[in-house]
Amino acid sequence: MPELRREPIVGRWVVIKTDPELLPGDFEKEDHAPHRQATCPFCAGKENLTPPEIEAVRSEDSKPNGSGWKVRAVPNKFPALKEEGAFEKTGIGMYDMTTGIGAHEIIIETPDHQAQLPDLSLEDLADVLDTYISRAKKLAKQKRFKYICLFKNFGESAGGSIEHAHSQVIALPMVPKFVVEELEGARNYFRYRGRCIFCDMIHQEHQDKERIIVENSDFLSFCPFAPRYAFETWIIPKKHASDFTTISSGEKKELAKMLKDILGRIRKVLSNPAYNFFLHVAPNDYDSPESYHWHIEIIPKLTHSVGFEWGTGLYIVPTSPGAAARCLRDN
Amino acid sequence: MPELRREPIVGRWVVIKTDPELLPGDFEKEDHAPHRQATCPFCAGKENLTPPEIEAVRSEDSKPNGSGWKVRAVPNKFPALKEEGAFEKTGIGMYDMTTGIGAHEIIIETPDHQAQLPDLSLEDLADVLDTYISRAKKLAKQKRFKYICLFKNFGESAGGSIEHAHSQVIALPMVPKFVVEELEGARNYFRYRGRCIFCDMIHQEHQDKERIIVENSDFLSFCPFAPRYAFETWIIPKKHASDFTTISSGEKKELAKMLKDILGRIRKVLSNPAYNFFLHVAPNDYDSPESYHWHIEIIPKLTHSVGFEWGTGLYIVPTSPGAAARCLRDN
Secondary structure, eight states: OOEEEEOTTTOOEEEEOOTTOOOTTSSOOOOOOOOOGGGOTTSTTOGGGSSOOSEEEEOTTOOTTSSOEEEEEEEOSSOSSBSSSOOOEEEETTEEEEEOBOEEEEEEOOSOTTOOGGGSOHHHHHHHHHHHHHHHHHHHTSTTOOEEEEEEEESGGGTOOOOSSEEEEEEESSOOHHHHHHHHHHHHHHHHHSSOHHHHHHHHHHHHOTTEEEEOSSEEEEOOSSOSSTTOEEEEESSOOSOGGGOOHHHHHHHHHHHHHHHHHHHHHTTSOOEEEEEEOOOTTOSOGGGOOOEEEEEEOOSOOOHHHHHHSOEEESSOHHHHHHHHHTO | OOEEEEOTTTOOEEEEOOTTOOOTTSSOOOOOOOOOGGGOTTSTTOGGGSSOOSEEEEOTTOOTTSSOEEEEEEEOSSOSSBSSSOOOEEEETTEEEEEOBOEEEEEEOOSOTTOOGGGSOHHHHHHHHHHHHHHHHHHHTSTTOOEEEEEEEESGGGTOOOOSSEEEEEEESSOOHHHHHHHHHHHHHHHHHSSOHHHHHHHHHHHHOTTEEEEOSSEEEEOOSSOSSTTOEEEEESSOOSOGGGOOHHHHHHHHHHHHHHHHHHHHHTTSOOEEEEEEOOOTTOSOGGGOOOEEEEEEOOSOOOHHHHHHSOEEESSOHHHHHHHHHTO
8 A cells, every 4th residue: 555654844745655666676777977087177187177266175285276186166167156246136027036146166076087975085075074064164154145055966867967076065045945844844843842853853763763774873874754755865963953064073074984884875775876965954044953953865866756746746756765774774 | 147036926936047048959858758659558459458447538339448539547557546445644653644545547648659749639639638627527526535636747757658648647635735835825925915826927928928938819828937947838728717627618629729739839849858747726625716727837858857956946947938938939
């Protein structure tokens, strides 16, 4: 019998349709980005192919925009939003619009074209996390930016047009809709129960056990009860925290371990699928930090999204989160 | 300069990024479903490959599940929701779920494997619309179904796993989230202004002109001001109506003309892309019909959706609706 499950934070319903249940190997193989090392603008030695770097983790004797770096943050050559210009709001008859002010940066995660995140050493992964934190902090200082999005598209069918390991940072002049819904859902729960809904989910996952993939001293990874996609995976700090940028150096090491582990499991179990991850954080200067809990959501791209889903917001998921967690846990 | 535009009904923001603006020919070609006529279960003569038909438009001397039909409604062999069983709600700790009660049907739109909707005669298209209406009406009579979804996935990258022209009908035991948001947005507007927001949009589109593709006596087609996707196209009745199933036979003829015209334009201008369409209607027994206006939304599948969009609900659209409407209008 299919199940309808209610996502507890925003109230989204999903259909868990497990007759038949799709397991690794049952999904159509999708291409991920082809090898195009020869023309890759993110490789060591090709620093002149990107706009000048904003910041980098590099050896002391190296120079900006030269070689000798481990992580580079550069402006996106084709930005979705632009930093220059004023933030202006206009009405066009009944419609509202604003100028597209914002920042759009790329974080190149390694000079090595062949390496993806799970191939990096824990030290190198910590450097990547340091750069995430540094860019998020610096962009948040600009008062006109209300929300900082950090995400990764890996593989063509997940929107990753360049294969070389990189993430993207977008600073927005408003808090986007899905984030507002998540914040409000969590805030309503906090008002009603006096507890963080994410902390309660961690407790519930520990009780139920079946959806947990793996955990370490600071982080838990699990397949959520009401996912939107098969093998959707969350990584969440076990201790309540609304602000990703304030994690301790000990936590950073544990997060590097967890990311390497989980992305490695997804690659192995699902045959190197395209995927997206998205860092869910509170808006800059958020006034209800007790109700929000930062985390990372990872979506392997295994099926095509269909008309039904964008028309309704009701997702049909062909793998139960318990089965998905078991596949990822036991590999 | 990119623009941020606010979708007026649910309040979703979108980025219109037109530097460079992508026009037909600039999009990566996606495959749509391959030809598999030999094994197609929807072709004339293969009626035994589907579950027994629920209803059909067929010649008077023909028999159910035999040949001689023009349109057939059959149960989905692999339904997302099932009709049998009781609707039961359960709590699993902090989580909520229900049994997956519902109906999931296929409307086979022609016996001809090679024909798609824009290839059908206006008479045959009217038969398809009659079947849409008949199924929607009959499913709505079951009190346990709260919402009837009618949609079409064409092409593999839009989730259309079978090439033969067909649509799907899903009856749900609850009103899904995106529909609730659209209803509430429209109801709030009505409370504030005393007018239907969709009627106001029709008025605004007539004033602005640039986003209109084509219109006839009863229907308007246009590219909405704040689309989620490039070349997103709406078809809307010019006269206020919340219930699709009550259209007059005159309106049905005009809708058949409009669908044939618009789907033909999309096929020609965008080189036969995969697409989804979704019929937006009010829930069964809706108590605020004055505030809601049924319409069809069509989404050609031209780009991959990315991590940013599912993470934020903020869409980045590479073609302005004015340019999209111009391309579709002038062809």
